[in-house]
Amino acid sequence: MATLSAPRPFRVAIIGSGPAGIYAADILTKSQEVAEGEVQVSIDLFESLPAPYGLIRYGVAPDHPRIKGIMNALHKVLDRGDIRFFGNVSYGRDVTLAELRSFYDAIIFATGATKDAALNVPGIELEGSFGGADFVSWYDGHPDVPRDWPLTANDIAVIGNGNVALDVARVLSKHADELLSTEIPENVYSALKDSAVTDVHVFGRRGPAQVKFTPLELRELSHSRDVDIVLYEEDFDFDEASDLAIKSNNQVKIMVNTLTNWLVEQDDEADREPASRRLHLHFLHTPVEITGTDGHVSGIRFERNELDGTGNVRGTGEFIDYPVQAVYRAVGYHGSELPELAFDARRGVIPNDGGRVLDGNGQQVPGLYATGWIKRGPVGLIGHTKGDALETIGCLLEDRSSLPVAERPDESEIVELLTSRGVDFTSWEGWGKLDAHEKHLGESYVSAPGVDVVRERIKVVDRDEMVDISQR
Numbered sequence: 475m476a477t478l479s480a481p482r483p484f485r486v487a488i489i490g491s492g493p494a495g496i497y498a499a500d501i502l503t504k505s506q507e508v509a510e511g512e513v514q515v516s517i518d519l520f521e522s523l524p525a526p527y528g529l530i531r532y533g534v535a536p537d538h539p540r541i542k543g544i545m546n547a548l549h550k551v552l553d554r555g556d557i558r559f560f561g562n563v564s565y566g567r568d569v570t571l572a573e574l575r576s577f578y579d580a581i582i583f584a585t586g587a588t589k590d591a592a593l594n595v596p597g598i599e600l601e602g603s604f605g606g607a608d609f610v611s612w613y614d615g616h617p618d619v620p621r622d623w624p625l626t627a628n629d630i631a632v633i634g635n636g637n638v639a640l641d642v643a644r645v646l647s648k649h650a651d652e653l654l655s656t657e658i659p660e661n662v663y664s665a666l667k668d669s670a671v672t673d674v675h676v677f678g679r680r681g682p683a684q685v686k687f688t689p690l691e692l693r694e695l696s697h698s699r700d701v702d703i704v705l706y707e708e709d710f711d712f713d714e715a716s717d718l719a720i721k722s723n724n725q726v727k728i729m730v731n732t733l734t735n736w737l738v739e740q741d742d743e744a745d746r747e748p749a750s751r752r753l754h755l756h757f758l759h760t761p762v763e764i765t766g767t768d769g770h771v772s773g774i775r776f777e778r779n780e781l782d783g784t785g786n787v788r789g790t791g792e793f794i795d796y797p798v799q800a801v802y803r804a805v806g807y808h809g810s811e812l813p814e815l816a817f818d819a820r821r822g823v824i825p826n827d828g829g830r831v832l833d834g835n836g837q838q839v840p841g842l843y844a845t846g847w848i849k850r851g852p853v854g855l856i857g858h859t860k861g862d863a864l865e866t867i868g869c870l871l872e873d874r875s876s877l878p879v880a881e882r883p884d885e886s887e888i889v890e891l892l893t894s895r896g897v898d899f900t901s902w903e904g905w906g907k908l909d910a911h912e913k914h915l916g917e918s919y920v921s922a923p924g925v926d927v928v929r930e931r932i933k934v935v936d937r938d939e940m941v942d943i944s945q946r
Contacts, residue, residue, distance in 0.1 A: 486515060493528065563899050583842070640676070657931045683712055689732065
């Protein structure tokens with residue numbers, strides 16, 4: 475096998491510019507081998523969207539308090555200037571695997587997971603049944619989703635007990651004017667402003683001690699103005715495993731205490747003037763059917779569960795129907811298959827061994843690696859993503875002397891190829907222009923009479939407009 479024969483940089487392509495891809499690039503540039511001069515690296519980061527940051531820009535609710543800090547950290551990595559950014563470039567369409575392999579010694583796939591996981595219940599295909607990830611993409615201004623969203627339902631069910639479910643429920647129930655201080659696009663604000671919603675119901679399969687969201691996400695629910703949080707005493711069931719979790723896990727303890735305090739406060743405030751909107755939290759509910767009228771969602775049926783002593787649940791045989799006009803499933807994300815790579819459709823990941831990509835026979839494919847959700851599945855937080863990248867980069871550095879060598883490693887080769895194909899790729903410098911433009915839109919925003927709001931930025935939605943601004 476050929477090896478590097480000239481003192482040139484080790485060329486690495488990373489597909490995906492979300493946290494997983496950027497962390498992988500950062501860890502590689504800061505590795506001991508690079509720091510000690512044993513290896514020189516040249517890294518190109520490819521993104522199918524014109525802007526970087528992946529799900530941090532297009533998958534987190536705009537009012538989430540941690541967004542800015544994470545975005546700033548990712549910005550610092552790319553702003554150093556030692557990693558090239560190619561936006562608006564789609565793997566498999568604008569550049570093939572064979573072409574990438576001719577330009578780079580190693581390729582890391584960090585494409586994440588952006589689709590909704592399936593929820594296989596009758597009626598899921600009815601009009602008014604939505605994927606939570608699709609809704610998140612809409613309110614985050616993703617350029618590849620429709621600009622309009624039907625918000626005609628008074629009563630809405632959100633299925634899931636993770637952070638995404640709470641984000642979806644919070645945005646649906648929140649008054650649009652409260653989101654003006656965020657970067658939401660104008661089309662999103664206008665649609666939410668006209669929303670008919672009065673009640674949003676969040677349903678989880680297990681009990682309050684088994685929820686998957688975090689204390690921060692839970693507490694954010696109480697920050698919405700003119701929205702009552704409604705809980706149900708019959709849902710507060712705790713078995714031996716629940717009691718153990720509350721005693722041994724501080725995060726579980728905080729969330730259970732928060733929920734039980736809200737339940738008590740709800741009774742104490744029974745005589746208070748009710749809010750115009752309500753956000754209901756239900757536990758111990760398993761969806762069994764979405765019911766419809768004339769092809770449109772008109773209700774949802776659940777089986778009541780009970781805890782079995784281990785923290786898991788079993789059905790009770792009792793069924794409850796809720797009249798709703800829309801259902802949002804937020805039961806997780808799922809990865810998408812990539813051209814010319816093996817794919818585990820059940821888990822939604824590229825088969826791999828510690829980040830080393832495997833083929834359909836379970837054999838390592840030299841020079842190909844994976845990191846982030848496309849590697850491990852859509853679980854874990856930012857800390858897990860960093861650990862993922864560290865493992866993958868460790869494997870890459872361990873393998874580097876035995877990898878196939880790029881035949882055309884000059885940094886100009888990929889630029890010439892994309893240019894020859896008429897690909898309107900964007901750069902890091904171009905992102906700076908788009909970033910400045912969005913901030914200018916925010917600074918120039920004129921509030922309605924009687925509304926005093928400061929907007930840091932307003933997100934541009936149209937892909938062609940984003941590219942045009944980036945290339946000016």
